[in-house]
Amino acid sequence: MPTLTQITPEILAKYQPVIGLEVHVQLLTASKAFCGCVNKYGGEPNTHICPTCLGLPGALPVLNRRAVEFAVLAAKAINCEIRETSIFSRKNYFYPDSPKGYQISQFDKPIAEHGWIEVPAFDAAGAAVTKRIGVTRLHMEEDAGKSIHDGFADSVSKTYIDLNRCGTPLVEIVSEPDLRTADEVFEYLTKLKEILLYTGVSDCNMEEGSLRCDANVSVMLKGAKEFGTKAEVKNVNSFRYIRAAVEYEIERQIGVLEDGGRVVQESRLWNNAEGRTYSMRSKEQAHDYRYFPEPDLPPLIVGAEWQAEILKMLPELPEARRARMIAEYEISAQDAATLTATREFADRFEVAAKKAQSPRRVAALLTSELTMRLRAAGLELDRSPVSMEGVVMAADLAESGELSSKMLKQLLDSAFEKGEDFPVVYEREKPQQISDTSAIEAMIDEVIAGNAKQVEQYRGGKKTVAAFFVGQVMKLSKGQANPALLNELVTKKLDALGPL
Known part of the structure; x- marks a missing residue:
């Protein structure tokens, strides 16, 4: 019978994968969720802590107002409905990096529900379509500390605990099980990260753990009415690996079913080096955590007036900005997509476009010549030797015909080689164009x-x-x-x- 290495396209075609995502996003507040400790990555272990972080007797939590505002911003950006009254609950479990023995979270009354994100996908005929992925809920909670299993001389026999992360404000964004392929998972996460970065509520740095994702994967025979048993895939630290992990887990479960076995509900760890998942533990149900309302926090009320204040902080989001820039500056959809990849890039383009003779020339220069050189030099936009004023000057000289394409490229090469701005290089090397x-x-x-x-x-x-x-x-x-x-x-x- 088929095993994982023998799964054929014909066997794959018999099954329908069903995928839902749980995305944890750390919020960029100055202090933690329920105390005044600094909310900052790193630092000496166990220095960003206080009695509230540690759950010591008599220490009471006080909700961070900015964390609430960031949660509402994130929720509105992904089209969620805000619940005027939400409740914090205690999620009870024992783990060494959770000194309180519970996590302050939200259970049956989250701050936001019923959202959606649209992603590019393909229909059954292979045609490109836009697919709407439902967002079940967005709820607030606090992060746990970190268990460190390596990096010390005695790591073989000991695990070290750093509690600096305890109490860091999080939102958890739970999707509906609307995703059907690993590519859709990748597109959903890419779009979600883009939106969150635009709002400024998080830096979404996966290496530092400020964006983490668990994937709930199941498979069922096509035409079946009930979903299969799901496995939760954890420990995935990049979108590329999430795609690979989901692809692997789909094929693993199909292999189990084709062999006549039964998929077990469990949590599985992804191993990057081996490109496979391993069983970690049986998957908990909600009742295993014995949720009950947090007695030290009153209900959170986000009324219409406060919601209106928060909405004023919501920037123009990527999709809307792309559409406006295409219409306003007459640039291509491809250039608009590149320019709006980050809020900073889009902001800088618009400043330059308003000063230049041809916004289209500025767009072409930024998305091709400048971006190519930044990548080659390993530089971010904010470290480019060529300023936006330099981009405007270069675009105007090219637009007027004073600089040929070859001259422009030579001057940009010189600017990056010498680490100088375009106007400086141009004045010194000023190539003479033959127009006689x-x-x-x-x-x-x-x-x-x-x-x-x-x-x-x-x-x-x-x-x-x-x-x-x-x-x-x-x-x-x-x-x-x-x-x-x-x-x-x-x-x-x-x-x-x-x-x-």
Whole structure:
């Protein structure tokens, strides 16, 4: 019978995967969720703690107002309905990095519900579609500490505990089981991260644990009415690995069923090095945590007036911004997608676009020449040697025809090599563009005289050969011939020779 390594496309086609995601997002507040301790990644172990973090007797939690506002912002950005009255509960469990023996969370009355995110997907016929993924709920809770199992001389026999993370404010975003493929999982997470970064509520840094995701995966025969038994996949620290983990888990479960086995409800750990999941423990149910209302916190009331205040903080979100920029600046959808990948990139483009002769030229320059050089240099946009003022100057010089494409690239190369802004490099190296008609015509005549075969092709009707002559003249002029004038004169000269 089929095993994991023998799963064929025909066997895969018999089954329908069903996937739901639980995404934990740390909030970028200055202090923790229920105390005044600094909310900051790192630091000496066990230094960002207090009696409230540790759950010591007599220490009472006080809810961080900014954390509530960030939770509402995140919820509205993913189209959730805000519950005016929500309740904090104690989620009871024992683990060494949770000194209180419980986590303050929300259970049956979360702060937000019934949201959605739209992602690119494919229908049954393979056509590209937009798919709406439901968001069941967004609730507030606090993070636990960290158990450190390696990095010490005695790590084989000991686990070290760092409680600095205890009490860090989180929101957990729970999707509906609407995802059907690993690619849809990747797109959902990419879109969610993009939205959250725009709101500014989190830095979504997976390496530092400020965005963590668990995937609930099950499979059922196509046409079945009931979902299969789900397994929760944990310990995945990048979107790429989440896609791989989900793909693996789908095939693993299909293999179990095809072998006549039964999928067990459990939590499974993803192993990056081996590219597979391992059983971790049986999956808990809600009743295992013995939820009950947090006695030290009153109900959270976010009334209409407070919601209206918070909504004023909500920025223009990526999809809306893309649509507006395409219409306002007449840029391509592809350029708009690149420019709005981050809020900072979009902000900088719009500042430059409003100053430049051609916003489209600025967009093209930012998304191609500048981005290519930043990637090659391993630099972020805020460390680019070429400022937005430099981008505007470069775009205007190219738009006016004073700089050819080759000249522009050479100047940008020089700017990155020397770590200098574009205006500085331009003033020092200022290439002279040849715009003298007679000088360009003389070079065209020279190229025509030396390339009889190509002349014959052009006269025979192969008009695309004109590009060859343009290239040869550019080479002869060392890239300094005015490109617009050159194209015009080449066509004029060749047409004057007449057809064969």
